[in-house]
Each structure stands twice: as structure tokens, then as C-alpha cells.
């Protein structure tokens with residue numbers, strides 16, 4: 207038997223997971239075939255017939271708003287000879303007609319008409335048996351729509367688990383978010399987990415990787431430039447959850463990576479809303495609303511709240527990832543502020559984002575080095591804060607010792623390991639029944 | 651007289667602007683053409699040799715708008731879906747361009763060392779007069795090849811619609827606006843941390 211890829215007890219992962227073809231092929235079945243994957247947001251398909259074409263692992267899916275307001279998703283492959291059904295990224299359509307031979311499907315995925323049906327098939331083609339392949343489950347978390355290929359998966363709410371409590375203040379109680387498209391799109395030469403793990407819990411790299419960005423654009427994070435200071439004790443939190451999703455919190459850092467006058471206007475907006483929210487939802491959660499969260503919804507959907515960045519890291523292969531970059535923004539932000547905010551998000555974390563480019567290099571080189579036969583076999587280290595992980599009576603999840611630590615890496619790969627070593631959701635669930643203990647007991 | 655891209659009102663839909671025939675009605679004479687052409691070559695040389703600060707100081711107007719969009723792929727027949735189809739990869743003023751330049755030249759910008767190299771090819775130059783005697787419209791194509799570390803070669807290509815301006819008392823043109831609707835929807839070159 208091959209050596210294990212993940213050592214949960216010591217917080218280590220084999221380097222080869224960031225670039226091995228064999229591992230990637232297993233992931234398509236065991237990770238992308240089972241987990242809840244980000245599809246789109248309600249704000250991008252508001253009306254009946256609105257659709258977007260999204261990715262689930264290496265598959266393309268049409269995500270379409272139904273007549274009754276629900277959302278369905280289908281593989282974007284024609285049932286006849288498998289041609290790509292919809293070449294568009296988004297639109298409004300009552301149906302989809304294949305460009306190859308003209309089979310036509312409704313927005314609900316049903317095969318509705320086939321050219322010369324009567325003459326050529328002589329009544330032998332059962333249209334009911336040739337609907338588009340439907341994604342087993344589609345659910346919604348405060349407007350964010352996810353799909354899952356596995357009928358046995360827990361509900362989206364259960365899957366998100368402990369991270370929900372941290373996300374709700376910004377995503378729901380704030381008055382809600384809209385996702386602004388179209389997304390920026392580019393290809394990076396990195397395994398999909400390299401950026402996913404970075405967003406889930408890497409507050410450590412900010413002061414060093416982003417030295418130049420921090421210095422060039424003056425934001426609330428700029429004092430960290432060049433690792434000249436460590437955020438003070440109590441500057442934030444780091445948490446992980448049963449199903450691998452995790453996040454970091456930096457208290458009160460609402461203006462995030464934005465700079466200049468925009469940062470000041472954002473601070474004023476966030477502060478006023480926090481004060482109002484404090485009366486409705488209590489000071490503690492109102493403070494979370496105005497605090498900066500970096501996180502990843504397992505496996506490949508990352509975000510920075512307040513900064514407004516929303517990402518899907520879509521795998522094309524073991525070492526090529528397509529990056530989709532949207533902006534998430536509070537619905538009730540004044541129009542001018544919103545416009546400036548959207549542009550600033552793309553300027554920093556979009557395809558031409560000067561922050562994003564700092565990260566690219568690390569993610570690509572982490573993947574590139576797996577080409578080394580010897581390097582690939584070695585274990586990587588995510589042990590920062592390892593003996594300080596705990597459960598807390600007030601804070602959901604397993605909580606790390608300080609704002610800068612690798613608790614969320616460990617939680618991410620703990621769950622990854624359960625999926626990769628299990629044959630069903632039932633097995634995954636039983637392996638994770640004592641997930642908190644597994645993390646708390648871990649030692650370097 | 652021909653229109654001037656500097657006067658176009660928001661929202662500026664770049665793919666429509668790039669095809670506005672009224673911009674291309676008054677071809678400039680040989681003298682203006684040569685001045686525009688030498689501006690573009692000089693700019694390409696400065697950017698190829700990473701003289702970003704000099705580029706900003708000498709060739710870019712303080713009221714610059716530098717805009718690169720990417721347009722979502724939609725059906726030609728699409729009528730009902732009304733959400734915006736463009737995302738601004740760049741929409742920068744002078745201050746924001748300066749931030750990019752300082753980011754790039756910062757001694758702790760790890761990706762700048764060892765250096766990457768650029769080679770720009772500027773072609774299809776056309777020059778037009780506008781309704782403002784100080785401004786000209788210049789359309790050109792740009793192919794930029796970036797070579798990075800040992801194995802990475804990226805190609806960026808686009809059509810550019812520029813407004814060059816020469817204020818009273820100035821000898822040379824400056825770049826007042828640049829509009830690009832980037833043709834490759836999913837950018838294959840890792841990122842677009844280049845000036846097109």
C-alpha cells in the first residue's frame with residue numbers, strides 16, 4: 207500500500223498532492239463528485255430562463271432558473287453525441303438547441319424536440335429518457351447557489367456547519383449581498399488546492415508575499431509590509447469546521463485591501479452599519495460583520511469578505527486551474543461607492559490584480575516543485591499553532607490559538623483525507639464523528 | 651468633425667466604442683501620423699525596458715483613463731438577459747497606475763527578480779483627427795510577448811484605441827485615454843500584470 211498522503215495527527219501533507227495526475231483523478235471522483243460546489247448567485251440569474259454556465263470539477267453545467275423560481279443544474283453535454291450544448295457564459299433562454307444535429311431541450315432539461323423525429327426514429331426514441339443529466343442537489347446559502355453530484359451528501363447548511371455563524375453577519379444580516387459579474391477569468395499553472403489552502407487559512411503570508419502591494423497601495427493592512435510587525439495578540443481568529451471549510455478573522459478591518467479615499471469611505475459605511483446592526487443582532491455579531499474574513503468553502507470556493515473578493519478555483523488538470531473572480535458587495539451600498547469598490551476589487555485581486563499576481567507565483571511554484579520526484583514524496587508542514595487548537599463555548603468550530611496559525615489548513619486536509627480514503631458519505635461521516643478531537647490531539 | 655473618446659459618457663461599453671465609425675472619419679495627415687507612430691514606438695521601448703516611472707512621467711497625461719475590459723460570451727441573439735456583460739480588468743487613473751508601477755518596482759516584489767522580459771510589436775497604426783484640435787485618436791494593434799523564469803512564455807494581444815493629447819505649450823503628445831476590450835476571454839497568460 208502506498209504511503210498516506212495526509213498525516214492528520216501531525217498536520218502534514220505529502221507535496222505530491224499539489225501536482226500528481228493520479229491524485230487528481232481520484233479527487234474528481236472523491237472530492238468533486240461528492241462535495242458541494244459553488245455554481246452561481248441568485249443575483250446573476252434573477253428571472254425565469256436566466257442561466258449561467260458554471261464548472262463542477264472538470265464538468266461544465268448549465269445552471270438555470272425555473273418557472274417556479276427554483277434552480278436546476280444540468281451537464282452541458284448533449285445526450286445525443288455529447289456536443290457542448292450551450293457555448294455562452296450567461297443569458298436568458300427558454301431552451302437550448304444543440305448545434306450538431308439540432309436536438310432541443312427546455313430550460314428544465316427535458317428533451318423537447320428532435321429533427322425528423324417521426325421519420326428517422328420511427329417513434330422509438332423515448333424523449334423522457336433523454337433529458338439532460340441533472341445535478342443531484344442544488345441548494346442556496348443566502349443567495350449563493352451550490353450544487354452536489356452526490357445524492358447522499360448532507361444538506362448544504364450541514365455541510366457548511368460551523369462556518370455559517372461567521373458568514374451570516376456579512377452575507378445575510380448586513381441586508382444581503384449581490385455577486386457582480388461577469389467574472390474575470392484566467393488560467394494559472396497551479397493545482398487547485400494551492401490557492402484554496404492559501405485562502406482558507408494563510409494570514410501568515412500577507413506581510414511577506416504582499417510586501418510590495420502593501421507598500422504601494424496604502425490599506426489598513428499596510429503596517430504589515432515586509433513583516434515589519436506581527437498583528438497584535440487578539441487581532442483576530444482562525445477557525446475550521448467538520449467538512450474542511452475554514453476561515454480567518456481580522457477584527458474591524460472592514461476596508462480590507464482597498465486604499466486611499468475609497469478605504470475611508472468604506473470604513474465610514476461599515477462603522478455606521480455596525481452600530482445599527484449592534485442593536486438588532488448584538489455587538490458581537492455586528493463586530494463580525496465589520497471584520498475581515500478570509501476563507502474557503504471546501505473544496506475550491508474562496509473569498510475575502512469586506513475586501514469583496516469571491517473566487518472559484520476550477521481544476522482543468524492537476525497543474526492548471528481556471529480562476530473565476532467575482533466581486534461580492536452589500537446590496538445597500540450607495541451606487542458610486544459600489545462602482546468604485548467593484549473596480550478596486552478587480553484592480554487588486556482580479557486578472558490584472560496586483561495583489562493576486564503576488565500570490566500567483568507562490569501557488570504556481572508550489573505546484574511546479576512537485577515535478578521533482580524526490581520533492582514530491584516529502585511531507586509539507588502546516589503545524590503552526592498545532593497544540594493550541596481548542597473548542598470554545600462562544601465561538602463555533604475548532605478555534606486556533608491566534609490570528610496567525612495553520613488551524614484551518616489542518617481542518618481542510620483532515621476532511622480531504624476522510625473523503626479520499628472513503629467510499630461513501632456514510633463512511634466519510636463516521637470517520638469525522640470525532641473530528642474536533644482529531645484536530646485538538648494533533649501534535650508536531 | 652470626428653468624435654473624441656475622451657467625451658464618451660458612462661457607462662462606457664468598450665466593444666461598442668471600438669467600433670464607433672464616427673471616430674474614424676478624419677484620417678490625419680502624414681505629420682500627425684508620424685508623431686503618433688513615434689509616440690507608440692517610444693512608449694513600447696520604454697515599457698519593454700521597464701522604464702515605468704519615466705513612462706508615467708513623460709508619456710502619460712495626469713488625466714489618463716486606462717481601461718481594459720473583458721466581455722462575457724453571450725449569444726448574438728441575446729435580448730432578455732440585461733446584466734452587464736463587461737468586467738474592468740483595469741480602470742485606472744494616474745494615481746492608480748502609479749500604485750501599480752511602485753508595486754512592480756518595489757525591492758520586495760519577489761516576482762520581479764529574476765527579471766521577466768517583454769517584447770512588444772505595435773502594428774496597424776491609424777491616426778484620426780478629433781473635434782478637439784489638441785486631441786488625436788490613434789488605433790493600433792499590440793502583441794506583447796512576456797518571457798518569465800525558464801519555461802514560461804505568455805502572449806497578450808489586443809486592439810487599442812488611444813486618445814493622445816498635446817496641451818498648449820507642450821512639444822510632445824501624452825496618452826490621455828487607452829481603451830482595450832481584451833479579445834481572449836479566459837486569459838491564458840497566468841495574469842495580466844503588464845501594460846498593453
Ligand code: FES
Pocket residue numbers: 284285286287288289304305306307308309
Ligand atoms: S450531438 Fe447534439 S444533437 Fe447530435
Ligand SMILES: [Fe+2]
Pocket residue numbers: 411412415416565
Ligand atoms: Fe495572498
